[in-house]
Amino acid sequence: MTYTVQSTASWSIDQLAPYMSDILGAMGKLAKRYPKDVTTGALFQEVLAGNRTLWLVLNGDAFVAIAMTTVRTIDATGTRIFTLCDLAGRDVAKFADELTTAMEDSAAQNDCSIIAVEGRTGWDKFLKPRGYKPHAVLWRKTR
Template identity: 35%
Template sequence: MTLSIHNTTDWEFSKLSRYGKEITAAVKKLVERFPNDLTLESVAQEIIGGNQQLWLILEGEEFKAFVTSEIKVNEATGHKTVQLMELAGDGGIDLVPMIETIEEWAISIGAHELTPMGREGWRKPLGRAGYRPKLVLYSKDLTHGR
């Protein structure tokens, strides 16, 4: 079976609701992994509020995974970036080839760059797709054992 990716922004509710249980389960796993960064409600609100676009990755008609994108515009320069935010479901780094469809969409809306956000494990597969690190985000937990 072949994988496909779909921007659901213009989908009818009835079409999207078919995947509701799988999307919710995938978001819950994401929230379990990043409880300080996300909630089920915050992810849903970003999508429902139009701040992020929901992309479904399907194998035939079956849910495989989803990714969200967010459009950022630097008001001072007009530079438009599409950021890939959340990825959840099955497939992980094997889904990187799906990024080409998002690249085409980003070009169609006048974006200047596409910036996937991810952990270090994404460096090699994204590198094979032409992506290089632009910035590195460092973090230190200040609440546990100094």
């Protein structure tokens, strides 16, 4: 089978239904990993509200992962930034080419001149070979 990355932005609820348990499970994993940042409900609400685009990674018809993206415009310059802000699932190395291609194509369709990825340092292994470079560091201290 081949991996496909599909935006669900125009999908009906009936199209999403077969994957809903997997989608919520993946969102739950993100919420568990980042409990001070997100909840499953908040992530799902962001998709429902149209603030994030939900992408499904499938192997044939089998669920593999979700990705979520946003597009924002910098008020001061008008620069549009396409951001991969969430990714949860398995086998990322196996679908990294398909994921980055889908993101880059969508960024071009949305007139975005910058593609950003918010993620763990472990993503270096699939981003750097595809031309992505670290841009900034986020420092945190949890009390």
